[in-house]
Amino acid sequence: MDAYDCVTTLLDIRTFGSKPVNSEIKLKILEAGRLTGSGINTQHWHFILVEGKDSLKKLANDSTTGRWVENSDFAIILLTNPKYGFHLIDAGRATQDMQLAAWSFGVNSCVFTGFREVTLRKDFDIPIGLNPTIVIGFGYPKRVISGKTKNRRALGEVVSLGKYGIRFNEDAYGMAPTKNLI
Numbered sequence: 001m002d003a004y005d006c007v008t009t010l011l012d013i014r015t016f017g018s019k020p021v022n023s024e025i026k027l028k029i030l031e032a033g034r035l036t037g038s039g040i041n042t043q044h045w046h047f048i049l050v051e052g053k054d055s056l057k058k059l060a061n062d063s064t065t066g067r068w069v070e071n072s073d074f075a076i077i078l079l080t081n082p083k084y085g086f087h088l089i090d091a092g093r094a095t096q097d098m099q100l101a102a103w104s105f106g107v108n109s110c111v112f113t114g115f116r117e118v119t120l121r122k123d124f125d126i127p128i129g130l131n132p133t134i135v136i137g138f139g140y141p142k143r144v145i146s147g148k149t150k151n152r153r154a155l156g157e158v159v160s161l162g163k164y165g166i167r168f169n170e171d172a173y174g175m176a177p178t179k180n181l182i
């Protein structure tokens with residue numbers, strides 16, 4: 001899968017099968033996060049690798065919008081430093097890089113951002129000064145997913161030409177239709 005196919009077919013999947021993700025792939029996913037560029041190259045982030053049923057259950061209990069993580073193979077809690085105004089952008093970039101790296105190996109993922117912060121901090125020893133910004137759960141799909149398309153607004157609805165509101169006519173660009181299904 002090339003980078004374009006990877007981006008255009010990635011979906012957030014919340015159900016996972018029991019096949020474990022091997023440590024080499026886990027390491028590559030973490031490397032994808034580590035190697036992401038951050039604002040002024042601050043690299044203020046920290047990645048907590050969460051493995052094992054008990055810890056994943058704890059993580060699910062600490063979540064308000066990501067109970068599904070309990071059935072993932074492993075998860076990463078991404079901490080960022082809120083003293084940098086761009087920390088959420090950095091978190092988003094690192095998250096997407098890790099999700100894309102995972103998907104290039106056929107590993108699905110999804111994210112959540114709703115936490116019970118007090119218990120999450122306590123359960124995973126998260127220090128003051130770093131925020132739990134996003135959690136990504138990973139795993140192989142439960143069953144082969146195919147023919148699923150992305151539910152996205154059309155290019156013409158989200159792109160302007162030159163100035164906001166000036167219609168962008170994608171046909172004039174002769175674009176090949178995006179392969180947005182898996």
Ligand SMILES: Cc1cc2nc3c(=O)[nH]c(=O)nc-3n(C[C@H](O)[C@H](O)[C@H](O)COP(=O)(O)O)c2cc1C
Nearest residue numbers: 010011012013014065066110111112113114150151
């Ligand atoms: C910033 C952000 C926060 C999200 N928070 C949650 C969340 O708390 N729980 C959840 O299940 N999914 C969450 N998602 C996943 C989105 O629902 C998902 O990306 C969107 O529905 C598109 O899914 P698709 O790529 O499978 O079409 C979040 C995604 C983003 C980008």
